[in-house]
Amino acid sequence: MMNDFTVNMNEYLPLRDLVFNTLRQAILKGELKPGERLMEIQLAEKLGVSRTPIREAIRKLELEGLVLMIPRRGAEVAKISHKNLQDTLEVRGALEELATDLACQRITDEELRELSAAEDHFQKVVKNGGTEIEIAEADEAYHDIIYKASGNEKLVQMINNLREQMYRYRLEYIKDEAKRGILVHEHEEILQAIRIRDLIHAKTLMKEHIDNQEMTVSQNLVEEAEATSEVGKKTRKR
Structure with missing residues (x-):
């Protein structure tokens, strides 16, 4: 279950960067747990944004090694192995x-x-x-x-x-x-x-x-x- 993290709209950044920073911090702080699935629709509703910046953020997090794309399962927070x-x-x-x-x-x-x-x-x-x-x-x-x-x-x-x-x-x-x-x-x-x-x-x-x-x-x-x-x-x- 996702914890209570939100997008800080006061930051002077494009929405896609705000969403990325929010999800990144949630992963690093453990608010999004290792192995937890990242459901685009749920995250979009929680953060009050469309699915597009969520999808872009997940792709960027994957490049940084914080998210894994699992076949037939989708995106999930990378476990610390x-x-x-x-x-x-x-x-x-x-x-x-x-x-x-x-x-x-x-x-x-x-x-x-x-x-x-x-x-x-x-x-x-x-x-x-x-x-x-x-x-x-x-x-x-x-x-x-x-x-x-x-x-x-x-x-x-x-x-x-x-x-x-x-x-x-x-x-x-x-x-x-x-x-x-x-x-x-x-x-x-x-x-x-x-x-x-x-x-x-x-x-x-x-x-x-x-x-x-x-x-x-x-x-x-x-x-x-x-x-x-x-x-x-x-x-x-x-």
Whole structure:
């Protein structure tokens, strides 16, 4: 069943973009659950729009990996699988290591100040009990400065192409409250290594940072699958 999300008509954007942003956020926030069918008629009625912008939004979400088209079933929210997680974070890890390498060599004093400020902001959001979305956005802002400091526009473009899928896994990781303090510590260590331009150590820290995310989310997926299986067994016994 769909949750209570609506289109924000105050945004100065074309209707198709408003609908896309609304559905994207609903998926990322878990308001539209993995495996949930996206029925054009129901979504159009819920959001008060025609089926055309709904159809366009679903196609765009499919391109970003957030929606799957299933034969004889239609569109549904893509499930978070271990394979997709591994594939995405393997690519992200390689790109992040390269960005960190280049940032160590090219980062300016101004960008170092921006990175330090972004880390301070991230700490405050975590300490003040920010929402999962707020923490994820603060985490993303921190990494964006490292990408920019690499000075490689093609690299930044490649990372941006993965942004939506990366964000989804980032949000899954942040849902584990026990890991938020670890994130703060990892950010601090990476910042210090970049500040002294210790290229090898900074790359190692970034690799560990991404690996920790993969391990945690993978474990969460296993636990969720086991819990679902157990519920299924109990239901069949009744």
